[in-house]
Amino acid sequence: MNRNYTGATLMVALLVVAGWEYIPGLFDIPAYIIPTFSETLAELLRMYQSEALLQHTLSTLQMTLLGFIIGSTLGAVLGFALGSSPLLEKVVSPYILALQIAPKVAFAPLFIMWFGYTAWPKLLVTILIVFFPILVNVLQSMKTIDRDMINLARAYNLNRLQIFLKIELPSSLPNLLAGLRICATLAVIGVTVGEMVGGNTGLGFLISYGEGQANAAMVFNAIALLTVIGILLYSTVVWAENRILHYIPKAEHR
Numbered sequence: 001m002n003r004n005y006t007g008a009t010l011m012v013a014l015l016v017v018a019g020w021e022y023i024p025g026l027f028d029i030p031a032y033i034i035p036t037f038s039e040t041l042a043e044l045l046r047m048y049q050s051e052a053l054l055q056h057t058l059s060t061l062q063m064t065l066l067g068f069i070i071g072s073t074l075g076a077v078l079g080f081a082l083g084s085s086p087l088l089e090k091v092v093s094p095y096i097l098a099l100q101i102a103p104k105v106a107f108a109p110l111f112i113m114w115f116g117y118t119a120w121p122k123l124l125v126t127i128l129i130v131f132f133p134i135l136v137n138v139l140q141s142m143k144t145i146d147r148d149m150i151n152l153a154r155a156y157n158l159n160r161l162q163i164f165l166k167i168e169l170p171s172s173l174p175n176l177l178a179g180l181r182i183c184a185t186l187a188v189i190g191v192t193v194g195e196m197v198g199g200n201t202g203l204g205f206l207i208s209y210g211e212g213q214a215n216a217a218m219v220f221n222a223i224a225l226l227t228v229i230g231i232l233l234y235s236t237v238v239w240a241e242n243r244i245l246h247y248i249p250k251a252e253h254r
Contacts, residue, residue, distance in 0.1 A: 035217040043217035051206065051218075057225055060191055060202040063119065064229055067126025068187040072180055074127070075134030080168070082135075083142025084160075096135070104128045105193045112198040122194020122202070129190035130183040137179035141172040177241040184234040188226055203229075 021037040023029075031039055047053040082089040104125060111121035145168055153163045195204025203222040210218030 032214040032216055035220065040217045040220050043215070044221045047206070047218060047221060053206075053221075053225075056202050056206055057229075060188075060195065060204065060226065061229055063122055063126060063191045063194075063202065064187045064233065067123050067190055068130055068183060068233065070123075071127040071130025071187070072134045072183055075131040075179075076138050076176060079135045079138025080142065080164070080172070083139050083168070083172075084164070089139070096132075099128075100132045100136075104190070105197075108194055108197040111194075117198050117200055121198050122191050122204075125194045126187050126190030129186045133182050133186065134176065134179045137175040138172055141175035142168060145171045174245060177237065177245065180237045181234060181241070184237045185230050187233065188230040192226055 017037050020040075024031075024034045024036050035043070044053075082092060107128060108121055108125050111124050115121055115124075149167050150163055153167055158166065191202065192204040192207070195202035196208045199205045203226050206222040207219050210216070210222065
């Protein structure tokens with residue numbers, strides 16, 4: 001059955017590539033609108049040779065990983081802290097809600113004004129975008145923990161750290177990892193926005209540069225590489241989730 005799915009997927013990919021290669025020529029669509037598949041590949045080679053494509057890709061990958069790790073760590077820590085302290089949650093929640101509602105990409109120009117055309121603006125935008133989904137997931141999971149389990153742990157004289165490590169953290173892991181899967185794709189969006197608004201390196205910068213040069217093939221290639229980065233990060237999170245949550249039975253698919 002899996003082989004049939006794989007064959008069908010490959011067939012769809014071949015059809016898409018064939019359509020991409022021949023349809024623009026059939027309708028006389030110029031290359032600056034939709035380049036053919038072969039033209040896009042030729043531009044990819046040129047970008048590698050003349051546009052420092054590898055350096056731009058590594059820059060985007062580095063910022064994506066940093067923003068993802070820092071944002072998710074901060075979100076998880078604050079989520080556990082708020083979930084452990086109802087008083088702290090009531091005090092801090094209005095400010096967190098205000099920041100969550102505010103469009104994160106709108107902060108990019110402000111960060112550029114503060115930090116200039118450096119790596120900081122795109123990193124901070126990525127951290128903001130990743131931070132809130134993790135925070136919300138962890139906080140929600142902390143609210144649904146069985147209070148009887150915690151009371152039982154206290155009856156056995158477990159301290160606060162032991163309760164967190166043995167009950168709260170394991171119970172929150174499914175929600176935390178689900179949030180990480182979401183943020184694996186959001187991190188790429190954050191970095192791209194930062195690079196497009198005020199970056200001079202990275203794939204987002206190449207998108208802006210290609211747009212200014214009416215080079216659609218360059219834009220297509222940058223988007224494809226961003227997609228690859230997102231898929232790799234998402235697949236890594238899924239792999240880690242399968243290893244960490246191996247004790248949870250999976251639903252069988254027919």
